[in-house]
Amino acid sequence: MADQPNNTWFSSVTVGSPSYELSQIKEFAYRTFDTIDRNGNGYLEYTELETFLTKPGTDAREKSFIEFLLANCDNIADTVDEGEQSMPDAISRQDLEAYFKLIVELLESELQL
Numbered sequence: 001m002a003d004q005p006n007n008t009w010f011s012s013v014t015v016g017s018p019s020y021e022l023s024q025i026k027e028f029a030y031r032t033f034d035t036i037d038r039n040g041n042g043y044l045e046y047t048e049l050e051t052f053l054t055k056p057g058t059d060a061r062e063k064s065f066i067e068f069l070l071a072n073c074d075n076i077a078d079t080v081d082e083g084e085q086s087m088p089d090a091i092s093r094q095d096l097e098a099y100f101k102l103i104v105e106l107l108e109s110e111l112q113l
């Protein structure tokens, strides 16, 4: 089970609703997964995310998405136990799917309070 997501990020969101922003990050991560995963092992490692962050041509919005993934890398990576294939502290597609589902649910339950 993942730790509580870091909520400080949400307060800095100025465009769109938080759950909309999260869906954008998820879509971005899926779309660029193979590009970020330079060694092609099916996991986004911290160093691969950092490399993408500093790559020329990465625009400000993409950088904010990558910064979110870096800031929450450990939590996202811990969301799903991939079994024997699991790489600690690296993000798989399964992690992304489960993590974003989880935090959107958390967020929506908070907004209903």
Ligand SMILES: [Ca+2]
Pocket: 037, 038, 039, 040, 041, 042, 043, 044, 045, 048
């Ligand atoms: Ca990788």
